[in-house]
Amino acid sequence: MSLFSRVVCTSFLTCLFILPATAGPVQRKARLGEAGKTVAPTITVAVDATEAPRKIFHSKLTIPATPGTLTLYYPKWIPGEHAPSGPVDDLAGLKFTAGDRPLNWRRDLLDVWTIHVEVPAGVTSVEANLDYLSPTAASGFSAGSSATATLTIVSWNQVLLYPKGWTADQIQFTASLRLPQGWKMGTALPILRRDGENIQFQTVSLYTLVDSPVLAGEYLKVVPLSPQGQNPPHEMDIAADSAAALDPPEEVWQQYRNLITQAYALFGARHYRDYHFLYTLSDHVAHFGLEHHESDDSRVGERDLEEADGRKLAAGLLPHEYVHSWNGKYRRSADLTTPEYETPMRTDLLWVYEGLTSYLGDVLTARSGLWTPEIYRDALALIGAELDRGRPGRTWRDLQDTADAAPALYFSPEQWLSWRRTTDFYDEDVLNWLWADVIIRQQTRGSKSLDDYCKLFYGGPNTPPMVKTYTFDDVANALNQVAPYDWRAFWTDRLRSKSPRAPLGGIEGSGWRVVYNDTPSEMFKIGEGDAKSINSEYSIGLLLKDDGTVIDAVQGSPAAREGIGPSMKIVAVNGRAFAAEVWHDALKATKNSNSPVELLVENTEYYKTYSINYHGGEQFPHLERDSSKPDMLSDIIKPK
Numbered sequence: 091m092s093l094f095s096r097v098v099c100t101s102f103l104t105c106l107f108i109l110p111a112t113a114g115p116v117q118r119k120a121r122l123g124e125a126g127k128t129v130a131p132t133i134t135v136a137v138d139a140t141e142a143p144r145k146i147f148h149s150k151l152t153i154p155a156t157p158g159t160l161t162l163y164y165p166k167w168i169p170g171e172h173a174p175s176g177p178v179d180d181l182a183g184l185k186f187t188a189g190d191r192p193l194n195w196r197r198d199l200l201d202v203w204t205i206h207v208e209v210p211a212g213v214t215s216v217e218a219n220l221d222y223l224s225p226t227a228a229s230g231f232s233a234g235s236s237a238t239a240t241l242t243i244v245s246w247n248q249v250l251l252y253p254k255g256w257t258a259d260q261i262q263f264t265a266s267l268r269l270p271q272g273w274k275m276g277t278a279l280p281i282l283r284r285d286g287e288n289i290q291f292q293t294v295s296l297y298t299l300v301d302s303p304v305l306a307g308e309y310l311k312v313v314p315l316s317p318q319g320q321n322p323p324h325e326m327d328i329a330a331d332s333a334a335a336l337d338p339p340e341e342v343w344q345q346y347r348n349l350i351t352q353a354y355a356l357f358g359a360r361h362y363r364d365y366h367f368l369y370t371l372s373d374h375v376a377h378f379g380l381e382h383h384e385s386d387d388s389r390v391g392e393r394d395l396e397e398a399d400g401r402k403l404a405a406g407l408l409p410h411e412y413v414h415s416w417n418g419k420y421r422r423s424a425d426l427t428t429p430e431y432e433t434p435m436r437t438d439l440l441w442v443y444e445g446l447t448s449y450l451g452d453v454l455t456a457r458s459g460l461w462t463p464e465i466y467r468d469a470l471a472l473i474g475a476e477l478d479r480g481r482p483g484r485t486w487r488d489l490q491d492t493a494d495a496a497p498a499l500y501f502s503p504e505q506w507l508s509w510r511r512t513t514d515f516y517d518e519d520v521l522n523w524l525w526a527d528v529i530i531r532q533q534t535r536g537s538k539s540l541d542d543y544c545k546l547f548y549g550g551p552n553t554p555p556m557v558k559t560y561t562f563d564d565v566a567n568a569l570n571q572v573a574p575y576d577w578r579a580f581w582t583d584r585l586r587s588k589s590p591r592a593p594l595g596g597i598e599g600s601g602w603r604v605v606y607n608d609t610p611s612e613m614f615k616i617g618e619g620d621a622k623s624i625n626s627e628y629s630i631g632l633l634l635k636d637d638g639t640v641i642d643a644v645q646g647s648p649a650a651r652e653g654i655g656p657s658m659k660i661v662a663v664n665g666r667a668f669a670a671e672v673w674h675d676a677l678k679a680t681k682n683s684n685s686p687v688e689l690l691v692e693n694t695e696y697y698k699t700y701s702i703n704y705h706g707g708e709q710f711p712h713l714e715r716d717s718s719k720p721d722m723l724s725d726i727i728k729p730k
């Protein structure tokens with residue numbers, strides 16, 4: 091999953107094959123019935139999405155049952171979200187019947203995602219009717235806003251229940267979907283037949299169904315990204331809130347074609363039957379990306395494909411989610427690999443799952459031409475600054491703990507982010523995996539790189555979707571096969587360090603260094619504008635909304651030391667009403683002044699003046715070339 095650059099910016103910045111028996115999260119024998127035959131159930135689910143613009147979905151399920159208690163689960167631990175984020179509070183209208191008979195049900199007292207249904211004698215199947223109340227707030231992940239007047243994303247885990255006692259790859263689902271009139275759709279889910287807005291899908295496992303969301307809309311464009319007849323096929327299915335948002339410059343499609351060839355050059359194999367980039371362009375849905383084996387559910391602003399600045403901000407999203415098809419879906423840490431959606435996930439290896447994906451996603455963004463080398467370096471400088479000057483919390487919470495605590499940190503507020511820390515295994519591991527890449531190149535005198543590790547760990551023969559699990563030791567051993575080194579010690583140091591300084595050894599070893607000056611980079615400006623924020627964290631120590639409200643005051647910074655904290659509002663700067671220009675002018679002037687910056691601040695209806703003794707001017711991060719070392723970074727991001 092990716093939180094999309096908007097969050098980074100606030101804080102700074104059909105295939106006809108049936109899945110083989112080897113597919114699915116965990117290989118387990120299906121339970122044997124009394125006659126010695128497998129009895130994994132086949133469930134039908136009919137989803138009526140015709141009221142998607144009203145933010146309500148209706149679902150009807152037919153579930154095989156035997157008399158007694160039928161225990162059903164609403165999916166709780168959502169793959170890729172690494173948290174118990176299944177939106178059970180949005181499950182409504184729940185009714186169970188057998189024929190015309192209503193059945194009694196009660197929720198489990200220890201787990202609100204579990205429902206027990208009383209099945210009377212003689213009953214062999216239960217019908218369940220439920221509604222999913224699609225949220226209206228454009229925040230959160232797949233459980234956030236997913237429907238507008240003109241488009242919707244159907245996440246199957248939100249509109250179904252499944253029985254206890256089976257793995258997700260054992261339970262079979264026959265799904266159908268009804269769309270609003272005139273809407274089109276894109277999905278990796280194999281289609282059996284289509285009649286206008288009524289789609290009947292092939293029977294697949296619960297695992298494949300949950301892995302295959304549907305993007306539908308009035309304005310939906312399908313862009314083939316592979317030459318006709320070439321296998322496997324790739325396409326981008328884009329739904330937007332307007333037709334105008336679907337027409338970027340022609341070169342953009344070529345850049346995404348490059349992404350596919352560059353990813354294949356990096357990994358040396360693919361593990362999907364076909365691939366669908368499902369791209370949602372809307373200002374009214376949650377913005378994030380969620381990975382799947384054969385597709386990704388990525389959502390950005392309505393104009394983020396059509397307008398140049400939006401494209402630069404969003405450019406890294408699709409490469410990140412696409413890399414997950416290899417790192418996260420095909421290869422997954424054993425701790426994150428669960429048999430269904432009720433078993434809790436252990437998130438300790440997210441520094442590989444998300445961290446390496448973040449590094450490789452950014453590298454592929456540059457290699458494919460979606461970013462220029464300069465923009466790649468600007469983005470890397472932002473990460474370096476954010477994890478260094480912007481993270482005093484690294485002195486109490488190590489990187490490992492950001493992964494261990496991920497199920498909570500994904501939902502933490504932006505206030506106190508610098509001291510609390512957040513899901514830093516994304517950005518900090520961009521720095522760490524770059525460092526690992528540099529070490530491999532140094533140890534092998536340039537004959538090997540992290541690309542060789544990627545081929546070794548994620549390559550092999552082309553396969554349909556499947557899961558191969560790994561442990562910490564597997565990662566260290568594979569790195570060692572590429573370049574002998576004490577990788578176990580390297581990663582233990584990186585993960586357990588409580589140094590106040592970010593791990594900048596990779597940037598420095600690759601021939602560059604993070605520097606600060608009074609001119610913001612292009613990416614810095616675009617990010618601030620998009621987030622409607624002012625980032626002065628690396629100078630006076632404040633992250634502000636553009637109206638002067640304090641989002642965060644970096645612990646230990648000049649502003650924090652004088653008593654400023656989150657949710658206060660700067661009303662005036664040196665006696666003049668707050669405005670972005672006034673603020674920037676005042677900070678710039680501190681360099682040549684002995685006077686403190688005078689701030690009039692409102693805090694829960696009380697006003698107070700603060701004098702901040704700061705004289706460092708504005709401080710914006712950049713990468714600067716270190717000519718004493720070879721320029722390895724430019725080589726890393728060169729197209730292969």
Ligand SMILES: [Zn+2]
Pocket residue numbers: 091092381410411414443444447
């Ligand atoms: Zn991710």
